[in-house]
Amino acid sequence: MHIKYLLGCVLVATKAMSTVRDPEPVTNIRRMVTQIFDALVEDMKSPVLPLPDSAKMSVPDQIADQGLKFESFDVTTEDGYINSLWHVWDESAEPLRKANGDKKTLFLQHGLIDIAGTWFFNENSPAYNLSKQGYDVWLGNNRGTANSYKHVSLNYHKKKYWQFSFNEMGKYDVPAFLETVLNKTGVEKLTYLGHSQGTTQFWIANIFHENLAQRIESFVGFAPVMFVGHCTSDLISLLTFLKIDVLIEAAFKNVLFKASGIFAEIGPVFIDRLPRTVWAFVEAIVGFDQVSHMNPERMPMMGRNDVGGTGTLNLKHWTQNMKSGNFADLNGVEYDTSVLQKNLANTHLQLFVGANDALAQELDFTALLQTLLLTDIDLVKIADYNHLDYMWADDADEYVNQHLYKFLENH
Secondary structure (H helix, E strand, C coil), rough: HHHHHHHHHHHHHEEEEEEECCHHHHHHHHHHHHHHHHHHHHHHHHHCCCCHHHHHHCHHHHHHCCCCCCEEEEECCCCCCCEEEEECCCCCCCEEEECCCEEEEEEEEECCCCCCHHHHHCCHHHHHHHHHHHEEEEEEEECCCCCCECCCCCCCCCCCHHHCHHHHHHHHHHHHHHHHHHHHHCCCCCEEEEECCCHHHHHHHHHHHCCCHHHHEEEEEEEECCCCCCCCHHHHHHHHHHCCCHHCCCCCCHHHCCHHHHHHHHHHHHHHCCHHHHHHHHHHHCCCCCCCCHHHHHHHHHHHHHHCEEEEHHHHHHHHHHHHCCEEHHHHHHCCCCHHHHHCCCCEEEEEEEEECCCCCCHHHHHHHHHHHHCCCEEEEEECCCCHHHHHCCCCHHHHHHHHHHHHHHH
């Protein structure tokens, strides 16, 4: 897990904690310290694992190493951002097709401060397995992430480039990605899979573009997010308790994080020695599981490749919604979610929710369901999953993939 991702998640939520309900911060802090200490003790007792070859490989190289084909395209949005779109498929697998002959085509959108590589951090991750089954898999990289720093006229080193939030990612990035995939494949409809902010972008895209869902057959949401007023995490509680969230925000100006090759070299080595401890820090943000679902041997690879990034304006947007509890734009104007019931009326939905997810809490998820007012929803609740387990857990095949495969087969 990239350390800047941890700081980013902290920044998103700590600023809003004065209004987010957390009645027992001291108890949460004690739990966090205990969990991290226990993980450190376990790391000290365990032998240092050899640094895996995957920790030295980029995500495209890992994809190729799995026998899959990879290609990347530049996609220009209506407002001039040039984003990277990945295409992954298994040339040896018979392409799965619909009754009309179209290839079964999937588009996957990552979450906050992440990149498309997140879908390939685990051999049980959906993207690997779906590609090998014969699905045609496409993946978007949002503006301002490590793979998408281009613009038709703006330089990403300048402040003006970073004047966007997840509002623009939904309004412009998603439609541009989908249009490109539909044009290149020639299929009539595709399936959209999103994680966290990737689901938020889906809601926004379908609010601004009433006809977009006519080309989307079904939607799968992992940790679906619309409302975030009840987000909690132990690490956020600690930082708020110590009142240092302002210092964290001050450490970043217009850009939270831009990719650097330095951590890609030293990060995996550090994580290889303390994988459980690093994961405990991650869980302090995203939610602690009762039983760890993470394979320590994969942590160094994630440390090398979990390089995303975003701008502070995007984080400001998230903190505003955490404070208000509303689903609103940067000006505080609430999105017209009433159109979603009509626009998504013919779209099949599958939503995955983890009981330990600190960033997609039950009350916020309930508000999401009440807002959608849709009846065609396949709801999958996982008792011991946090915000990242859906894709990263070692047992994702059992708890996630089997439900996902059945849903995709039926839709």
